[in-house]
Amino acid sequence: MSIRMMSAVWEEADVSGATLLVLLALADYANDNGICWPGVHALAKKARVSERYVRELLGGLESNGHIVRELNTGPYGVNTYKVLVGGAKLAGCEPIPLGGYDN
Numbered sequence: 001m002s003i004r005m006m007s008a009v010w011e012e013a014d015v016s017g018a019t020l021l022v023l024l025a026l027a028d029y030a031n032d033n034g035i036c037w038p039g040v041h042a043l044a045k046k047a048r049v050s051e052r053y054v055r056e057l058l059g060g061l062e063s064n065g066h067i068v069r070e071l072n073t074g075p076y077g078v079n080t081y082k083v084l085v086g087g088a089k090l091a092g093c094e095p096i097p098l099g100g101y102d103n
Contacts, residue, residue, distance in 0.1 A: 005030045013085045021047035022057045034083035037074030
């Protein structure tokens with residue numbers, strides 16, 4: 001859990017409603033670099049929406065540049081996400097590549 005990422009979402013993300021809830025859920029799972037790999041079921045439970053709606057919202061967050069999603073790259077083949085609000089996106093830093101799990 002990264003308080004830094006969650007704070008950045010609250011302060012900087014230009015989304016609302018269920019989209020904000022899913023982004024906050026991702027930030028809650030993320031490390032300080034914004035990297036996480038929660039399942040859709042876990043995100044749906046945290047955001048209190050359906051799994052189908054989470055998939056739709058993740059697509060929107062990705063297309064709007066709030067997250068980067070890599071398919072089947074996490075432990076046990078789950079998707080890996082990088083939250084881009086705060087951290088790399090706002091500070092102008094180079095994004096940290098996905099794929100390293102020894103953070």
